[in-house]
Every structure is written in structure tokens, then in C-alpha cells.
Amino acid sequence: VAAVVNVDTKKALDKPVLRYKQVFSGESGLGEYLDIGKRFGKNDEWGVRVNTEILNGNPGHYKASKEGSSIFANIDHQDANSKSNLLVGYQYYEVDDGMRWFGFDANNVKKGLLTHVPSAPNSKNNYSFPGMTKASEGALMVLNHEQVIGHGTKAFFNGGWTRSNLRKNITGQGSRLYILDDAGNYAGKYFTRRTPVHKYYVQTGIENTFKTGEVEHDVVLAVDKSWSKSWTGVVGGYGLTNFKGLGGTLAGGVNPNESVNIPTFSNFHNSTRTFWGVSLLDTMKLGKAQMMLGVHKHESNAVTYPDPTKSGKVASVKSSAVCPAYGFVYQPTDEVSIYASHSEFFDAGSRVSGANAYNADEILDPSKTKMDEIGVKYSNKNFLATLALFKNRESSTLNVYDDKKPDWYWVTNDGENEYKGIELSINGAIADKWNAFGGLMYLDTERVRTNKGTYDGYRVGGIPRFNAVAGLQYKPNNDLSILARAVYVGPTPIFPASNAIEWEVPSYTTFDAGINYKTQINKMPVKLSAMCYNLTGKDYWIAYGSGLHLSSPRTFMLSAQFDL
Incomplete structure (x- = not known):
């Protein structure tokens, strides 16, 4: 599904x-x-x-x-x-270094000092200040077990845990630098924080296969529980903030006289989430058709804890939902499959963060995501093609700005984001010695059912209408292959200061090319590869949310693989 x-x-x-x-x-x-x-x-x-x-x-x-x-x-x-x-x-x-993220000064946008998305600067420029670093570590353990009981029945257990920690995060506040005006000046503040997260999951259940008449059934009944704890940082030993400002220009990069004075910080436990669930699914087969029917019942409890440097209280939200899922596949021939599916996913409610949010540390109402898809697949020994239509809906989280204090805002759930699209993808042989791969997706986004219809019809920020990739591989023999690829991302809307101000990040197309060669050294198999990414050295912005990420310049890669 x-x-x-x-x-x-x-x-x-x-x-x-x-x-x-x-x-x-x-x-x-x-x-x-x-x-x-x-x-x-x-x-x-x-x-x-x-x-x-x-x-x-x-x-x-x-x-x-x-x-x-x-x-x-x-x-x-x-x-x-x-x-x-x-x-x-x-x-x-x-x-270390590597700063590439930018946002917009919302106040200056509203004042008219910043009126459009500036042209992408030279992607080789340096925007990192001395001492900038991000360091993360993580560990995981996952155990899966199936045990045959007999008579078509087996029991199973799935469990695991992960521990992750952004242990060093010395960067611009909000993980970005803020563009101030049409001249391309930017500014920001140093920022540092750790974010440890611990997650645990267990699931157990039984699976039984049987027949009713000509219909084959595969039924699964499972119960599960997951829980997590997260921490975040407070700076300056609970309240002493002595960050220095930083700045520069898009054309010239970081101010060469920049200096760093990072304060000490401590962690505090900021949130806990717990989920309990039960699932029942039945996958049925009859001739050339398959159908899956399922339902999942979930309950959750989300708790947030206040920053000890500020006044606040513990907030909690308990919620539950029933989420159905179903899918259907029909194969009129061995090469063709026609399918349709619907699924829903439940979220416990997200915690509001941000130094300028009026309702920081509160928990937004839980939301549900709904996904529908229909499509057709064609496959043979050397080729696969898929055409799909889909529609997804998710709760829309908006920042509502205060006109009297332009940098301050409320975070709220308001209506839904709706995504409607069509996607075509291909992969495989198109002629002797030639393989092709690629895809084209059209995605229309819209905000719907917002409060009083205020934002109905607005697009969703950071998502282009068109994405495409196309590639060719030429294999003159079994040892040599040559690859060429093009990637296109269409114009992308962003909302730099409010939900009523929409700008557009320009489209871009990049090209990659490479070669692979298989040989032997003293009878040892060796694979040599060379690749050039962003072949034309194009400078461009990548939109994400309401911000920008600067592209990487032309980059070469060489590799050698030895089967010992």
C-alpha cells in the first residue's frame, strides 16, 4: 500500500x-x-x-x-x-565549516528592503565562520525473529532501539544565515545545542495462512509499543547568552574578520512520546488478483517539558485514532499489474519550537495523513515502467505572524496540505547495449479547509510542480559502461515572511557523467569508476521549506573496488 x-x-x-x-x-x-x-x-x-x-x-x-x-x-x-x-x-x-543554508529576514521583507530571491552566488564561496561544526553520532540494534508453530501459523517478534546525538552543533541560529536586503548582505548569530534522542520499539504477533474456498488468506495480528525521549540545550549555564553577530555578503562570502566566542551550555529533557497500537491485516489471493485489507488502532501520549531558563509548565496531549489501509493488485498478464491503494498514518502531535514563537513548547493537536494511489506497472525480464496517480493529505502547520511584532508568531494547525500528482518512471534496456532510466513527476500542492478560508488555494512552500530525471547507460561490452544523467527541478514557491507573501526559487537543470570499468589485477576482480557531478558547474538555489540551500560546485569522484 x-x-x-x-x-x-x-x-x-x-x-x-x-x-x-x-x-x-x-x-x-x-x-x-x-x-x-x-x-x-x-x-x-x-x-x-x-x-x-x-x-x-x-x-x-x-x-x-x-x-x-x-x-x-x-x-x-x-x-x-x-x-x-x-x-x-x-x-x-x-x-567542519561547510555553511550552505540561508533564510530571509522577515522584518526586512515586510519593510521592502528585501523584495525577491537573490541570484545564486558562486557555489565555491565560503560562508562558514571559524569554529563552525556539526558532529552527530548514533547507535542502533534491531532484532527480528519468526517461529513456525504449525498448521500454517507462525509467531514473530520485532524490536530495537536507537540512540542519536547531535553532540556538536555550532552554526547559525536556526541553522541558517539570514539574507537582509536586495544587495545580498546577510547576518546571523552563533548558535550551539545538543539534541540527544532515545527511541525504543517492540512488536509481537501471529501470522496464519489458510484458504476459504479458492481464496488464499495471509492474516496478521500484531500489537506494538514505541516510546522516545529527547533533550535539547540551554546556553550560557542557564541564561547567559553572549553570542556575537556574524555577517557578510552573498557575493564575497563570510567576513574575514569574523571571530567566535561560543558559550557553555547544558541539556534539559524537553519531550517524551509513547505509542501503543494493535493491527489486523488480511492479504487475499484469488487467481490473478490480490487484495489487502487492514486496520490499525493507535493511542499516544505526548509530553513536553519547559526550558528551565524560562517560566513554563509541563504540557501533555493524549490522543487516539483508527487508521485503515487497503490495496488491490490485478495482473491481466505476466507483464502488466494494475493496482490501487489507500493508507492513513497517525501523528501524536508536534512540539512547537522557536525562540520567537508565542506558544513555544506547547503541543499542537494530533494529525492524520491520508494517502491514495492508483497505477499500472509493466515489467519484463529487462525493463520496468510505472505510471501512477496519487493524492496525499496532511495537516497544515502555519506560522501566523504578529503585525505589531514582525518577528513574533503563533504556530498552529490550520486546514490541510493537499498533494495531487502523476508520476512516470522507467528503468531497463531500450536497445542492444543501451539502458535508460528516468522519471517525470507533476505535483500540484494546495492548502485547503483553512480557518475561514483565509489561505485556501495557497501553494505549499518548498515543493516544485515539476521534477524530472533522465539517464542513459551505454555498455559496449560486459566490462565497460558509460553513464550520462540530467536532473531538472522546476520553479519552487517559498513564503519568506508570511503566508501572504509568495516568492519563487528559479528552476535548474544539472548534468552528471561517469564511466565504470571492470578488470583484473593478478586474477583479482577490480572495478574502477569515475564520475563528474554538476558537469557544467551551475550555481543554483535548492528550496527547502521557507529557506534556501546553496548548490555544490562541479565535483569529481574516483573510486576503485577490489574483491579480495
């Missing part, structure tokens, strides 16, 4: 794997990867797969440096009556 994603972890294969890969990109970016996998035991019941990664250097062509490391191990076991899988892993990434 729509918006349901199945993920299968990287398991050991029947044939042992020992693979080393080295990558060089940008000015000095280096990456090393190791992939080890092997099966063992009676009938190769056990499997172990380990993947590691080490990164360092500048992976682009603007001032930035990245360090990272990760290790993930997957252990699986399978016999006639059970199937188990355990995934554990840890990763750490740190990016």
Missing part, C-alpha cells in the same frame, strides 16, 4: 564476500569501505556480514571538511522452523 516501505538488511550471501573500496572526491575527500560476509554452520544456517566506513578530508570544492566512521554487523540464522536477524551498528560524522 501507499507509503509503506520494507527494508531488508545486508546479509551474508551464499558465496563469501571480502571487498575493499577506496574513493577520492572533491579537493581532498577520502573514503575507505570494507565489506566482509560469510555463511557457516550446518547447511550454512548462520551468516555474518560486516560493513565499515572511514571518511576524511574535503569532499567538495568549497571550504568544508568531513570526518566519519561507521561499523555495522548483521547476524542471521535460518532453519526449517525459524528465521532470526540481528543488526547492530554505530556511526559518527563531523562536518
Whole structure:
């Protein structure tokens, strides 16, 4: 059904794997990867797969440096009556400098000092101030087990936990720099905060397969619980804010005399969320048709805690919802599938954040997302094409600004955001030695059912109407392949200061090209690759929400993979 994603972890294969890969990109970016996998035991019941990664250097062509490391191990076991899988892993990434995010000074927009989206500057410019860094780490463990009981019935358990922490986040306040005027001057304030998050999940249930007449049934009954705790930071030992301002111009980059004086900070527990749920699903098969009918009942409790530097109180919201899901597939031939689906998802209600929000730390009302899709798929041995029509609806969260204090606002749920679109995608052989891939999507967005119809008909910020990608791969033989790709993003609306002021971020098209070559060194298989991203060196803005992200310049990548 729509918006349901199945993920299968990287398991050991029947044939042992020992693979080393080295990558060089940008000015000095280096990456090393190791992939080890092997099966063992009676009938190769056990499997172990380990993947590691080490990164360092500048992976682009603007001032930035990245360090990272990760290790993930997957252990699986399978016999006639059970199937188990355990995934554990840890990763750490740190990016120094690399500031690319911009917003708009809402007050200056309303005063007429900033009247449009400025042209994208040189993407090689430096907008990072000394000391800027973002460092995050995370660990996870996931366990899945299925046990055959008999008579077409099996029991299952799924559980896991994740711990993530943005342990260093010295950046511009709001994670962006604010453009002030049409001349391209920008300003901001230094900002630092940690955001640890702990999440836990457990699910257990039974699955039974049986027949009623000619209809095959696969019925699943499951109960689940998930809960999370998050923390955020307060600065200056509870209240001493001595951030310095920072600034520069889009054309020239950061002020070279910029200096940093980052205060100390502490963490406080800011929110807890708990979900309980029960699900019942029946997948039915009859001849060339399949149907899935399901329902999910969910209850939640969201709690927020006040910043200890401010006056406030604990806020909580309890809520529940029943979410149906159903899908239908019909295959008139082996190559053609016609499908339709509907699904709904429940949210516990989001916490309001922002130093200038009147209702900061309060919890907005829970919302539900509804997704509908119909389509047709064509596939044969070497080609897949999909045409889909879809309509999605989600609660609309708006910032309502105070005319007397232009930087202050209320955050509120107001109506729905509606997304209606059509998408065509293809992938596979179109002629001897030629493969094609690509897609085209038209997406119309609209705000509907807003309070008193105030914002009905407005578009949703940060989403273009058109997206497209097209690529060709030429394989003159089994060892050599040449790739070319084009990506198009259409004009994108943004709302820089209020819901009544709409600007447009210009469209852009980028081109990538690359080559892969397979060879052997002393009978060891080797794969060599070269890629150029943003081949023409285009400078452009990428819209996100009400802000902008500056593009990356032309970047080259080289890699070598060795099967040891």
C-alpha cells in the first residue's frame, strides 16, 4: 500500500564476500569501505556480514571538511522452523565549516528592503565562520525473529532501539544565515545545542495462512509499543547568552574578520512520546488478483517539558485514532499489474519550537495523513515502467505572524496540505547495449479547509510542480559502461515572511557523467569508476521549506573496488 516501505538488511550471501573500496572526491575527500560476509554452520544456517566506513578530508570544492566512521554487523540464522536477524551498528560524522543554508529576514521583507530571491552566488564561496561544526553520532540494534508453530501459523517478534546525538552543533541560529536586503548582505548569530534522542520499539504477533474456498488468506495480528525521549540545550549555564553577530555578503562570502566566542551550555529533557497500537491485516489471493485489507488502532501520549531558563509548565496531549489501509493488485498478464491503494498514518502531535514563537513548547493537536494511489506497472525480464496517480493529505502547520511584532508568531494547525500528482518512471534496456532510466513527476500542492478560508488555494512552500530525471547507460561490452544523467527541478514557491507573501526559487537543470570499468589485477576482480557531478558547474538555489540551500560546485569522484 501507499507509503509503506520494507527494508531488508545486508546479509551474508551464499558465496563469501571480502571487498575493499577506496574513493577520492572533491579537493581532498577520502573514503575507505570494507565489506566482509560469510555463511557457516550446518547447511550454512548462520551468516555474518560486516560493513565499515572511514571518511576524511574535503569532499567538495568549497571550504568544508568531513570526518566519519561507521561499523555495522548483521547476524542471521535460518532453519526449517525459524528465521532470526540481528543488526547492530554505530556511526559518527563531523562536518567542519561547510555553511550552505540561508533564510530571509522577515522584518526586512515586510519593510521592502528585501523584495525577491537573490541570484545564486558562486557555489565555491565560503560562508562558514571559524569554529563552525556539526558532529552527530548514533547507535542502533534491531532484532527480528519468526517461529513456525504449525498448521500454517507462525509467531514473530520485532524490536530495537536507537540512540542519536547531535553532540556538536555550532552554526547559525536556526541553522541558517539570514539574507537582509536586495544587495545580498546577510547576518546571523552563533548558535550551539545538543539534541540527544532515545527511541525504543517492540512488536509481537501471529501470522496464519489458510484458504476459504479458492481464496488464499495471509492474516496478521500484531500489537506494538514505541516510546522516545529527547533533550535539547540551554546556553550560557542557564541564561547567559553572549553570542556575537556574524555577517557578510552573498557575493564575497563570510567576513574575514569574523571571530567566535561560543558559550557553555547544558541539556534539559524537553519531550517524551509513547505509542501503543494493535493491527489486523488480511492479504487475499484469488487467481490473478490480490487484495489487502487492514486496520490499525493507535493511542499516544505526548509530553513536553519547559526550558528551565524560562517560566513554563509541563504540557501533555493524549490522543487516539483508527487508521485503515487497503490495496488491490490485478495482473491481466505476466507483464502488466494494475493496482490501487489507500493508507492513513497517525501523528501524536508536534512540539512547537522557536525562540520567537508565542506558544513555544506547547503541543499542537494530533494529525492524520491520508494517502491514495492508483497505477499500472509493466515489467519484463529487462525493463520496468510505472505510471501512477496519487493524492496525499496532511495537516497544515502555519506560522501566523504578529503585525505589531514582525518577528513574533503563533504556530498552529490550520486546514490541510493537499498533494495531487502523476508520476512516470522507467528503468531497463531500450536497445542492444543501451539502458535508460528516468522519471517525470507533476505535483500540484494546495492548502485547503483553512480557518475561514483565509489561505485556501495557497501553494505549499518548498515543493516544485515539476521534477524530472533522465539517464542513459551505454555498455559496449560486459566490462565497460558509460553513464550520462540530467536532473531538472522546476520553479519552487517559498513564503519568506508570511503566508501572504509568495516568492519563487528559479528552476535548474544539472548534468552528471561517469564511466565504470571492470578488470583484473593478478586474477583479482577490480572495478574502477569515475564520475563528474554538476558537469557544467551551475550555481543554483535548492528550496527547502521557507529557506534556501546553496548548490555544490562541479565535483569529481574516483573510486576503485577490489574483491579480495
